[in-house]
Amino acid sequence: MTKDRRPIIAAILRVLDEAGRPAGSTRIARALRAAGIDLDQRMVRNYLAMTDTEGMTVNLGRGGRKLTERGRQELAAAGAIDKVGFIDARGEELAYQMTFAPRRRRGTVVLNLSTVPKGRLEDARRIVALVLKARLGMGQVGILDPAGTVAAGPASSDGDAVIGTVCALTLNGLLAAAGVPVVSRFGGLLQMQDGEPYRFTHIIRYDGTTLDPIEIFIKAGMTSVESAATSGSGIIGASFREVPAIALPGVHKVVRQMDEAGLGGMVVVGRPGRPLAEIPVDRGRAGLIVAAGLNPIAAVQEAGIPTENRAMARLCEFRDLQPLL
Numbered sequence: 001m002t003k004d005r006r007p008i009i010a011a012i013l014r015v016l017d018e019a020g021r022p023a024g025s026t027r028i029a030r031a032l033r034a035a036g037i038d039l040d041q042r043m044v045r046n047y048l049a050m051t052d053t054e055g056m057t058v059n060l061g062r063g064g065r066k067l068t069e070r071g072r073q074e075l076a077a078a079g080a081i082d083k084v085g086f087i088d089a090r091g092e093e094l095a096y097q098m099t100f101a102p103r104r105r106r107g108t109v110v111l112n113l114s115t116v117p118k119g120r121l122e123d124a125r126r127i128v129a130l131v132l133k134a135r136l137g138m139g140q141v142g143i144l145d146p147a148g149t150v151a152a153g154p155a156s157s158d159g160d161a162v163i164g165t166v167c168a169l170t171l172n173g174l175l176a177a178a179g180v181p182v183v184s185r186f187g188g189l190l191q192m193q194d195g196e197p198y199r200f201t202h203i204i205r206y207d208g209t210t211l212d213p214i215e216i217f218i219k220a221g222m223t224s225v226e227s228a229a230t231s232g233s234g235i236i237g238a239s240f241r242e243v244p245a246i247a248l249p250g251v252h253k254v255v256r257q258m259d260e261a262g263l264g265g266m267v268v269v270g271r272p273g274r275p276l277a278e279i280p281v282d283r284g285r286a287g288l289i290v291a292a293g294l295n296p297i298a299a300v301q302e303a304g305i306p307t308e309n310r311a312m313a314r315l316c317e318f319r320d321l322q323p324l325l
Contacts, residue, residue, distance in 0.1 A: 005050070011037055012047055013056060013075040016067040020314070024064035034093070088206040090312055091169050091184060098173030100318055102257035109263065109321075110167035111143070113313040114297045115160040120305045121146055124163060127226065127303055128296035129325045132265075134229035136236055138166040138293040139263035141321035160308075163300075166263060166321075167293040167312055168239055174254045180247045182288075187213030187239045189222055190277065190289065195232035197268055197289050199278045200240070212311035213237075214292045218301050225299040237292030238266075240279055245272035245286045261318075266291035296324075 015031040016023055023031075025044040032039055039047075048065055051057040056071030067075075099107035116124045125144060131137050143164030175182045188203035202222070204213035214237040217223055228234030243251055251269055258264045268289040270276035276287035292298075294311055301307050 005047070008037065008039070008047060009051060009056075010075060011035060012044070012051065013067060013071050016057065016065060017072065017075055018314075022060050022064035022066045024062075027064070035089075088184070091172065091206065094167075094312055094315060095169050095172035095176055097315060098170065098177070100170070100174065100261075102174065102254075102261045102263075105261055105318060107318060108315040109318055110169040110173065111313055111316040112165045112167045112293050112297070112309065112311050113143075114163045114165070114294070114300075114307050114309045115148065116163060116300060116305055116307055118146060118148070118159055118161045121161040121163075123303070124300045124305050125324070127299045127305075128163065128165070131225055131229045131296040131299050132324055135264070135266050136225060136229055136291050137296045138168055138170060138265040138291065139258070139261075140323060140325050141262055141318075142166060142324045143316070143321060144324070163297065164313075164316065164321075165293050165296055165324075168265075168290045169312060170263060170293075171254070171258065171267065171288075171290055172241070174258065175243070175251065178250050178254050180243055180250045180254070183242045185240045185242060187237065187292065189217055189235050190238035191235055192228045193233050197238070197266075197277045200238075201235065203240070214239075214294045214298070215309050215311050218294060218298045218307070218309060221301070223295075223298040223302060225295045226302055229299065236295050237298060239290050239292060240276075241288040241290060242281060242285050243288060245284050248272070248286055251286075251288070265293075 011032060012028060015028050025041045029039055029041050029044045052059050056068055056074050057065040058068055060066055094110045100109050101107050132140055145162040148160045148162045172182050184206050186203040186205045188200045191198045191201050217237055224234035225236050228236050255267050270287035272286050273283040277289055279287060281287045297307050297309055
């Protein structure tokens with residue numbers, strides 16, 4: 001494979017990976033156009049023939065192409081520079097595509113997907129409920145799938161169940177729908193004291209990373225979410241956003257609507273031009289601290305239950321979610 005073809009090959013493999021199931025050239029071409037890569041179906045088929053030859057995809061005929069383990073390895077090995085900022089762009093794309101209407105309780109929200117061993121699902125559910133009750137996640141609803149068949153989930157085996165948690169990006173989607181421009185600056189570890197945010201101890205900018213920051217911190221074992229949920233003090237995952245100060249009334253309205261719809265969590269709204277949790281904010285803007293939607297899963301990992309996580313996994317119809325408390 002020539003070097004100049006690798007970015008396009010990586011983009012096609014990424015489409016298949018995110019789809020979570022086989023896809024044909026029409027769907028792949030549409031997804032590539034949305035990502036700014038203009039290839040017609042014939043060219044997509046040519047590239048897919050190359051990936052078939054190199055064992056990165058399997059041709060299922062009318063069923064489309066399926067990503068192989070070799071393809072996943074190639075995707076993981078794609079140049080890091082090509083992937084910098086992907087998380088930021090992925091978040092903006094999902095927030096824009098959201099359709100949830102709080103008053104009607106209908107439409108799509110952004111979902112994280114995680115796997116746990118089936119035999120530990122009930123233990124995991126209790127921990128998830130504990131964290132959500134403390135408002136350190138997003139909302140009170142999600143997905144519990146003992147069979148592990150949720151489409152587009154993380155790689156799982158027959159021994160895994162899937163847990164879906166509402167992603168904090170859902171707030172971005174609702175703010176955008178309300179006409180409030182929002183900028184996601186970074187994800188990080190937030191120190192909680194007496195139930196209140198104190199300061200960020202580690203941060204990773206969304207526009208400078210190839211991986212979701214909260215996933216990184218969970219795998220590194222750097223959280224103490226269960227302690228924060230039970231005692232008010234600990235380290236949780238959180239993100240920092242900024243909005244125009246003039247839009248604060250709209251921000252407060254959206255936060256209330258999320259609470260009323262059962263999607264609320266810890267959202268701390270700062271004052272115009274004033275630091276929030278020691279993070280400076282420019283004049284004319286205000287900061288927001290939002291608890292990470294993966295915090296319940298971080299607590300599950302802390303309890304010694306192995307997890308595999310995929311932040312911002314996909315959009316999900318609100319009606320398909322179930323109470324987790």
